[in-house]
Amino acid sequence: MIIVNLDVMMAKRKISSYELADKIGITQANLSILKTGKGKAIRFSTLEKICEVLDCKPGDILDYQKEEKK
Amino acid sequence: MFIIEIDKMGKLLKKIVWIGMLLAIPCIVGIPFILKHNSNMIYSMLIVYPNGCMMLKIAYEFYKMFDSLEKKQPFTIQNVNLLRKTGCLSYGMSVLWIIDLGILIFLIKNTYIDYIIILIFLSILFFGVGIALWTLSLLLQQATEYKEENDLTI
Numbered sequence: 001m002i003i004v005n006l007d008v009m010m011a012k013r014k015i016s017s018y019e020l021a022d023k024i025g026i027t028q029a030n031l032s033i034l035k036t037g038k039g040k041a042i043r044f045s046t047l048e049k050i051c052e053v054l055d056c057k058p059g060d061i062l063d064y065q066k067e068e069k070k
Numbered sequence: 071m072f073i074i075e076i077d078k079m080g081k082l083l084k085k086i087v088w089i090g091m092l093l094a095i096p097c098i099v100g101i102p103f104i105l106k107h108n109s110n111m112i113y114s115m116l117i118v119y120p121n122g123c124m125m126l127k128i129a130y131e132f133y134k135m136f137d138s139l140e141k142k143q144p145f146t147i148q149n150v151n152l153l154r155k156t157g158c159l160s161y162g163m164s165v166l167w168i169i170d171l172g173i174l175i176f177l178i179k180n181t182y183i184d185y186i187i188i189l190i191f192l193s194i195l196f197f198g199v200g201i202a203l204w205t206l207s208l209l210l211q212q213a214t215e216y217k218e219e220n221d222l223t224i
Contacts, residue, residue, distance in 0.1 A: 030224045040222040 003063040006035050006050070013054050024049045080139030087133045091126060098122035117170035124159045124166075131156045150211045157203035160196050167193035 010020060021031040024046065033039045047058055054061070101118060131152045138144050171189040 026224060033222060034224045038222065039224050040219045042224050046224050 001065055001067050003065050004034060004037050004039070004061065005063055006061050009054050009056055009060055013056075015054070020050075020053060023053045076144075077140050077142055080136045080141075084133060084136040084140065087129050087136065091129045091133070094122070094126055094129065098126070117166050117173070121163050121166050124163050128156045128159050131159075145210070145214045145217045147211075147214060150207050150214060153203055153207035153210060157200045157207060160200035160203055164193045164196035164200060167196060 010017070017028055017031055017035070021028045024031070026046065034042065047061070050061060051058060098119070101115060101122070135144075135149055135152050138146060138149055167189055171186065171193065174185060174189065
């Protein structure tokens with residue numbers, strides 16, 4: 001499964017949700033969906049803007065973890 | 071081009087279904103009094119009664135569905151379940167018409183071909199409606215899933 005490490009990166013860059021949402025151009029509600037991992041997909045354009053604002057690479061925000069079979 | 075406003079249409083359909091339900095209730099209640107003098111129809115009445123109740127339930131489910139149209143939120147899992155339920159009720163009605171047909175032929179030994187043809191037609195019709203509603207519920211389910219995916223794409 002894909003893990004979203006956006007809050008870790010935000011903490012590193014000391015940026016608030018309000019500021020990040022404003023700079024990316026999405027609503028805080030959508031940013032919250034992204035942060036909590038409830039989102040189903042992310043557009044390349046959004047990812048690009050996040051990377052631009054947080055000065056990082058997509059790999060710093062998104063991570064892959066193998067799901068354990070129950 | 072004439073564009074139908076979905077909320078206004080929802081309101082109108084709700085009113086139509088509501089009037090239909092109000093008219094149907096006295097009809098169902100009045101069936102025993104209407105058929106009092108026709109002893110051949112007593113068995114059939116046992117089938118007509120649950121069928122009437124099922125029809126009312128279907129109308130009520132549609133009434134709830136038009137409520138979501140009014141709120142401009144038709145793509146919900148509740149509507150999928152409502153359509154599925156109405157589809158099942160329609161299958162049930164079809165089965166009841168077949169039972170009525172059986173009663174008419176084997177118990178009452180009715181030879182009126184008109185009745186038999188009408189009952190065959192009704193059972194096929196409601197089976198078809200059931201299939202249509204079931205298919206629509208699957209389509210709505212797919213559409214709801216797509217919408218949810220689209221809403222959750224950031």
